[in-house]
Amino acid sequence: xxxxxxxxxxxxxxxxxxxxxxxxxxxxxxxxxxxxxxxxxxxxxxxxxxxxxxxxxxxxxxxxxxxxxxxxxxxxxxxxxxxxxxxxxxxxxxxxxxxxxxxxxxxxxxxxxxxxxxxxxxxxxxxxxxxxxxxxxxxxxxxxxxxxxxxxxxxxxxxxxxxxxxxxxxxxxxxxxxxxxxxxxxxxxxxxxxxxxxxxxxxxxxxxxxxxxxxxxxxxxxxxxxxxxxxxxxxxxxxxxxxxxxxxxxxxxxxxxxxxxxxxxxxxxxxxxxxxxxxxxxxxxxxxxxxxxxxxxxxxxxxxxxxxxxxxxxxxxxxxx
Numbered sequence: 035x036x037x038x039x040x041x042x043x044x045x046x047x048x049x050x051x052x053x054x055x056x057x058x059x060x061x062x063x064x065x066x067x068x069x070x071x072x073x074x075x076x077x078x079x080x081x082x083x084x085x086x087x088x089x090x091x092x093x094x095x096x097x098x099x100x101x102x103x104x105x106x107x108x109x110x111x112x113x114x115x116x117x118x119x120x121x122x123x124x125x126x127x128x129x130x131x132x133x134x135x136x137x138x139x140x141x142x143x144x145x146x147x148x149x150x151x152x153x154x155x156x157x158x159x160x161x162x163x164x165x166x167x168x169x170x171x172x173x174x175x176x177x178x179x180x181x182x183x184x185x186x187x188x189x190x191x192x193x194x195x196x197x198x199x200x201x202x203x204x205x206x207x208x209x210x211x212x213x214x215x216x217x218x219x220x221x222x223x224x225x226x227x228x229x230x231x232x233x234x235x236x237x238x239x240x241x242x243x244x245x246x247x248x249x250x251x252x253x254x255x256x257x258x259x260x261x262x263x264x265x266x267x268x269x270x271x272x273x274x275x276x277x278x279x280x281x282x283x284x285x286x287x288x289x290x291x292x293x294x295x296x297x298x299x300x301x302x303x304x305x306x307x308x309x310x311x312x313x314x315x316x317x318x319x320x321x322x323x324x325x326x327x328x329x330x331x332x333x334x335x336x337x338x339x340x341x342x343x344x345x346x347x348x349x350x351x352x353x354x355x
Contacts, residue, residue: 108151108188117143119186122161122197125207130222131256134233137203137224148202155190156213159197204351214243214353221351230258236351238273243353245273251350260289269347277303278347284335294333296325303345305337313339 110118117140124133137144151157192198192210199205203224209217221236233256238249250270259265264286271282278300285295299306312324321339 106190108157108190110151110188113143114147115186117147118159118188118197119161121205122159122186122207125197125205125220125222126161128220130220130233130235131254133205133222134224134231134256137205137222138226138231141203141224144199145202148199152188152199156192156198157188157190158192158194158210159186159188160194161186161196200351200353206353208240212242215240216242221349221353223351227258229263230255232256232258234350236349240353244276245349246275247272249273249349253350263289265289269350271300273349274302276349276352277345279303282347294327295329296335297328298325298335300347303348304343305347307342 117136121133121136124130124136186196192213195209197205197207198210198215200221201223204222206215206219206221208215208219210219211217215221217240219237219240223234225232225234232253234251234253236245236249236251238245239247248271250268252266252268254266266287268285269278269282270285271278272280279302281297281299283295283297285293287293299308307323310325312326314322314324316322316336316338323337323339323342324334325337327333327335
C-alpha cells in the first residue's frame, strides 16, 4: 500500500513543471511578438523612406520642368542696350534705311551679340517703352559708374511685341506668339555686295511664322547704285503662306529716281501669263516673254521662257531660314 503522503509532493512537482513550461512558452511568445513588431516597424520605416524619396524625385522633376519652361532674361551690356534701343527706334519709326545702317555700321558688335548670347534661342528684345507706352523695364549703372540709364530687356522667349534676331544681320520687328511672327511684322536684312550696300525687307501680316494677306517685299540699294541700274524694287500684293497670289504690282526704281511699274497675275508664286505677255527672243536667240510697263511702251519686263514657271514671287525673308 502506497503512502498517501507522496501525493502532495507529486502534485507540487507537476505544478512546478507546468509553471516552467508556461514561463518558457511565455518567453517564446514574447520573442515572436517582439520579432514581429520589429519587422513591422522596419517595414513601415522603409515604406516612409520610399515615399519621401519618391516625393523628392517627383519634386525634382517638377522643378526641372519649371526650369525648362521658365523665361529668362539675357544679360546685356550698356553698349548692347544702346545699340538695340537705337535699332528698335528706327524700326518703330519705319526708317528701314536707318535700321539697315545701324546693322551694317555695327556689324561686329551685332555678330558678337548674336553668336555669344542669342544664337541658341529665339530671343525677344522688348524696348524701353513697349508698344502700349509702358514704363522702362530696367535701370542699371554702367561699368564706369556713370549716371543710371534705362533700357529694355532681352528674354529667351518670343511672345509679345519687340525685336528678334534671326541672324546677326537679319531682324524681325513686330508681334510674336509662341516663338514666331504673328500679327503685323517687318523683316529686314542688311547686305553688303560688290555693287553696293542694300537692305531686303518684307512687311505685312504674319500667321504662325508665314506671311498671309496684304503685304510687300523688295530691296533698296541705299549706297552704290547709280544711273539706269535697279536701285529699288517693290513687290506688292496678297500673300498665302509666303507665296504671292492673285494680281500683284512690281515696281522698279533706277539710280536716277525713275520709277516703272508692271501689273501681273501670279498663282502660288508663279506667273500666270495673259494676252499682254509677248513671246519673243533675246538678242542671243534665247526664247523669252515680255510684258510692257503699265505707264509706257518703252520698258519691258523680260523673263526667259524656261523661267516662267519658277516660284519667284514670294516673301523675300522667310522665317526660320
